[in-house]
Amino acid sequence: MKNIYFLSDAHLGSLAIEHRRTHERRLVRFLDSIKHKAAAVYLLGDMFDFWNEYKYVVPKGFTRFLGKISELTDMGVEVHFFTGNHDLWTYGYLEEECGVILHRKPITTELYDKVFYLAHGDGLGDPDPKFRFLRNVFHNSFCQRLLNFFHPWWGMQLGLNWAKRSRLKRTDGKEVPFLGEDKEFLVQYTKKYMQTHKDIDFFIYGHRHIELDLTLSRKVRLLILGDWIWQFTYAVFDGEHMFLEEYVEGESKP
Numbered sequence: 001m002k003n004i005y006f007l008s009d010a011h012l013g014s015l016a017i018e019h020r021r022t023h024e025r026r027l028v029r030f031l032d033s034i035k036h037k038a039a040a041v042y043l044l045g046d047m048f049d050f051w052n053e054y055k056y057v058v059p060k061g062f063t064r065f066l067g068k069i070s071e072l073t074d075m076g077v078e079v080h081f082f083t084g085n086h087d088l089w090t091y092g093y094l095e096e097e098c099g100v101i102l103h104r105k106p107i108t109t110e111l112y113d114k115v116f117y118l119a120h121g122d123g124l125g126d127p128d129p130k131f132r133f134l135r136n137v138f139h140n141s142f143c144q145r146l147l148n149f150f151h152p153w154w155g156m157q158l159g160l161n162w163a164k165r166s167r168l169k170r171t172d173g174k175e176v177p178f179l180g181e182d183k184e185f186l187v188q189y190t191k192k193y194m195q196t197h198k199d200i201d202f203f204i205y206g207h208r209h210i211e212l213d214l215t216l217s218r219k220v221r222l223l224i225l226g227d228w229i230w231q232f233t234y235a236v237f238d239g240e241h242m243f244l245e246e247y248v249e250g251e252s253k254p
Contacts, residue, residue: 002039004111007234008120008206009227011086012062014049017229020061027228028064030247031072038077040111041069043100044206044225045084045120052089066098073099084206085122112239114201117193121207121224125189175209187214190222202242204235213244 010027017023031041051059069079081100083090094100106119181187190203194216203222211226211233223244226233232247 001112001239003034003037003239004040004042004237005034005038005234006042006044006118006204006223006225006236007228008044008082008084008225009046009209009229010065011046011049011227011229012065013059014229016049023229024062024064026232026247026249028068029249030232030234031065031068035072035075035077038072040078040080041072042080042118042204043069043082044118044204045082045122046086046206047081047084048087051087053091053093058093069100070098080118082118082120082206084120108197108200111237114237115199117190117197117200117203119205121186121205124205125185125192127185178210178212181214184208184212186224187216187222191216194220202237211244 010023011017012024012027013020034041047065048059048062053059069081073079079098079100080103081090081094082103088104090102095102103118106117106124108115108117110116178184186205186208193203194200201219201221203216203220205222205224206227208224209227209229209231210224211231212222212224214222216222221242223235223242225235225244233244234247235242235244237243
């Protein structure tokens with residue numbers, strides 16, 4: 001039985017990351033290390049710091065990453081790509097050229113007889129009115145078309161610099177640490193969702209950039225995947241057990 005892997009928030013191409021090529025190569029080496037052990041890889045959003053496709057133009061760069069996920073899909077590994085709040089402007093290229101299975105909304109799916117609720121996590125209970133407003137703007141089809149009226153150079157500069165400012169507002173570019181069960185909006189959202197969806201075994205999210213493995217009941221676990229900027233963390237499910245791991249180059253992991 002092959003493993004199923006979950007990771008998120010690489011923010012490839014971020015102008016706030018000094019060594020962007022090294023950053024991308026580390027992720028590619030991880031994907032290469034698991035390609036023969038993986039039945040599926042779930043990329044739970046914000047793999048790019050900004051991604052916007054034009055009709056005949058795709059963003060410059062990311063060739064190593066795109067080539068590696070194409071290699072995985074060519075091998076028969078399912079690669080599921082969830083849009084996040086940084087890389088939602090995708091209109092067919094990733095599916096057609098790289099073979100990924102695209103998800104724009106949370107999904108509930110059965111994997112090895114366990115039920116998973118999978119989502120990037122943005123918009124799920126977040127109380128910040130500014131973030132909710134921006135999210136509505138970004139998902140608005142008219143605003144998406146308006147962005148694509150810009151020349152790709154201007155559009156990409158706009159998106160990448162907006163993402164950089166967002167990252168640099170945080171202390172050392174990092175997220176606020178775990179706030180506790182009573183204040184984490186993804187935990188609160190999950191507890192409410194559990195009340196009407198009692199069949200789910202695992203809730204797995206990205207977005208928050210913290211590493212969290214929380215038992216919510218005898219049946220239910222919630223995982224937040226950390227990121228691939230500072231933590232290089234991922235979850236792996238072997239059909240029976242779920243592990244939250246850190247990728248350390250040169251070490252063998254499940």
